[in-house]
Amino acid sequence: MNELSAHYTDPRLAALYDVQNPWGPDSEFYLALAGKPAQAILDIGCGTGMMAAAFARQGHDVTAVDPAAAVLDIARSRPHGHLVRWVHGLVSDVQGHFDLAVMTGHAFQVLLDDETSLAFFQAVKQRLVPGGRFAFETRNPDAQAWKQWAGQSMSGPSTGAAGTAHVDVEKRGELVSFRSIYRFEDGTETSSHSTLRFASQAAISALAAKAGFSWQTWYGDWDYQPVRPDSRELILVAGFD
Known part of the structure; x- marks a missing residue:
């Protein structure tokens, strides 16, 4: 896994994050995925907390984890931030079980090899209830x-x-x-x-299956279109029974 980039550890750079990565169709996708009624949601690599706070505002029970203290400082102070349990650390530091786990902002790409990615998938699965879902996106290497x-x-x-x-x-x-x-x-x-890391759809799919995710749904864009060779995104929603 990467050492933390200064973009997340330097307070001056962390303050730029929301401006450079505003609310968009990806955010709407994840908010719709959570849906209703209220669920227990884990936001992994939550950054400045925009997505976590939006989930909490919709009435979900939200835990958000990130290894960078500078972005968590911003997250705690944002509107509705008091409704979220913020964890400074990694998935392995999180207690509890969840209906839905998300990892937004292409954060999955900081996992740089199969061994790290598999261990991550396994850690996420351990924190999901039976029937729980894990959703994230990564950039399509073909693009x-x-x-x-x-x-x-x-x-x-x-x-x-x-x-x-x-x-x-x-x-x-x-x-x-x-x-x-x-x-x-x-x-x-x-x-x-x-x-x-720009991992292929096939490689990611195999790792998720090896970790015990028994079903996978893939999209190539935030409007639920299927993956095509020119799709910019690889969006995975995976779960197990």
Whole structure:
């Protein structure tokens, strides 16, 4: 698994997260998946807590876990944050059992090999009640999103920084590493290094099955379309009886 990126551990970068990753169709997908009536939900890699707080606002019993203290500080202070149990740590640190577990924001891609991913699937399954579901998304490697990252700029006041660029993009097998540079309006600059795994649908499906998830439903977009070769997303909802 990755060491934590500075994007999540540096308070100044963590403060940019919601602006760069606003509520969107992915959020609506997960909120609809939870549905009604109230369920016990585990939000894994919850980040700044936008999804967890939305679940709680809908009346669900929510536990949210993240290894980065800086994003949890933001999560605790957001509206409806007091309704969520925040856990600083990993899935293995979470107590209880849940009807639904989610992992949003492409966080699954920080699991960099089969051994780590299998152990993660097993840990999630252990915390689900029989009939429980686990849902997450990962970028489809066939769409080759990393080719668009080199030199990508998100300059403008909406980012909270004077400029942001991704450099040193390098692909080795399934792993893509890159560095994000943030230049602030006060003239200061900081950077964050990330490595992500672009695992295939077949590889992920096999790991989920090996961990004991007996059924899987895959989507290629947030409008429930099936996976196609040009789908940007691989969205999995998995469960067991």
